[in-house]
Amino acid sequence: MEVTLLIQATDDAFQVMEKAKMQAVGILDTATRLTSETRTIQERKLKAIFKGAHESQSGFLNFVATFAILIIFWAVLSGKFDAFHMTLGILCSLVIAWLSHDLLFANVRIGDIRVIVQRFLIYIPWHLYQIFLSNFHVAYLALSPRMPIQPEIIRFKTKLESDISWVAFANSITLTPGTVTVDIEGNEFVVHALSKKVADDLNAGEMEDRIAHIFMEADHIYIQDVLDVSRIFSALK
Amino acid sequence: MDYFFAAVGLCLCMLVLLALYRVVFGPGIFNRVAAISAIGTKTLVILLIFGLLYQRIDMFIDISMVYALLNFIGCVAAAKYLESRQE
Amino acid sequence: MNGFAEMIIKTEDIIVKTIARILIPFIQLFSLYVIMHGHYSPGGGFQGGVIMGASLVLLFLTHGYEESKERMSEKAAILFSSTGVLIYSGIGLLCLLLLGNYLDYGRLSLILNVDLAHARSLGILGVEIGVGFAVMAVMFSIFLDISTGGIEPGEEKKNEKASTR
């Protein structure tokens, strides 16, 4: 008799423990779900704050940067530096900067502009050399009696991401020997090339790497870039 | 020195006449638009050279700035319009 | 929807769009420069207004109708043209109230307490700004009406509903 009682008691004990365990697990689940929710909310809020801060900060920075550039442009435009015209200029630049503050630097990270400008200046001599080459190429083609050209259309996938690098790349293609950017579908450049040799130069992608180097596209980071950037950021801090 | 500028300006006018051939006989409308944009850049330089000859360069600079601007906007507008015509 | 309006919306070209996006602030500042420097260099209200209108045309051509609508809508254009005329005739009336002729800027020197010549140049500047506003708005609304054929792409459905009912 006592044995059945004992067994029943142990059964009850087990069930109670089972129920307690289930409740404990339930509580734990809700606890983790709650914390994860709060964490995601927290993260989202933080991200929003950061993005907002970055947005407003970059918004304000955009405004100041556009205003500064416009003031310099105005000073160069109107040779008169007397008080009346300068106040006029400041007023006009304020209006235009406020009106189109998000136009000039729409999606360029502010910290990188100094690096991009520096590298762009280094890129310009090479670009001018390319243009001279392309013009002599056109001159040779135009003046030679039999005009050795086999024009063709090439479709060319690009690795660049940000649209400013696309634009710089497209303009550089138009200005380098023998190629004109006809169209961009998705991230595919349609290029009209004058001859086979020129098309191969384009596919070699030498210019594309240079453009990627300027606009610091992620997959083209070299050690030199990191040193380069750290020196800039230390200066910035 | 002025004779040199006048000579370059006149030769540029000759080039504009040459480019006019393409505008008049250009097979399609697109050749005509390309030729007009070419003439636009040439007249820009002619404008500046004659501004220099008349010793009123700062006035002519503003005019040529507006000219370059409208030439660009004109080309973009023509391209945008012609794109939809044959559809 | 007629060809040109729907075409503005449909064919977006990244290169022309970005280049226009970078150039537009400079074009607008140049147009203000032309308005302000009416007496020294060629220019004045009318030419400056036309250049500002051209920059808006470039904006609408490259950025499409929907995106640039909130930057400069049809209503804003009408508003600007009337404020332009208001500024122009307002200054004239002001001189009239100060016992001068209709556009006699000399009389402005009473309230601006500056000498006669300075008041005259300020008066002319004010008038040119007014003219610039008006010309920009009118040119822009002409372009808008021609390109969208008078029916705003958004409102088109309303007209059809009205006609079908």
Place this chain on the structure above:
Amino acid sequence: MSFMTVLSILCLLGGFFFFFTATIGLLRFPDFFTRLHATGKGDTLAVFLSLLGLAFYEGISLTGLKILIIAIFMFIAQPTATHAISRAGMRSGVKPWMKENIES
């Protein structure tokens, strides 16, 4: 004949040479896209060199700087205009000229 004027004469002559080749290219090239090559590239460099020459003649002054501003503006605007026109041509069905269809 100071150094500046010699430089400006050289730049203007260079600019004129490229203008000349661009126009010849515009006339001689067989089809629309190849002509765009000539005007697109030729005119950009020609305008840049000619304006550079004029800026040198003006010397280091505000007007010289303004001429350089026009040169830079044309440097950016000209390839974009060429691109816009060639895109319009391609999209509205202008067939680029192929070497083979001449022989066949």
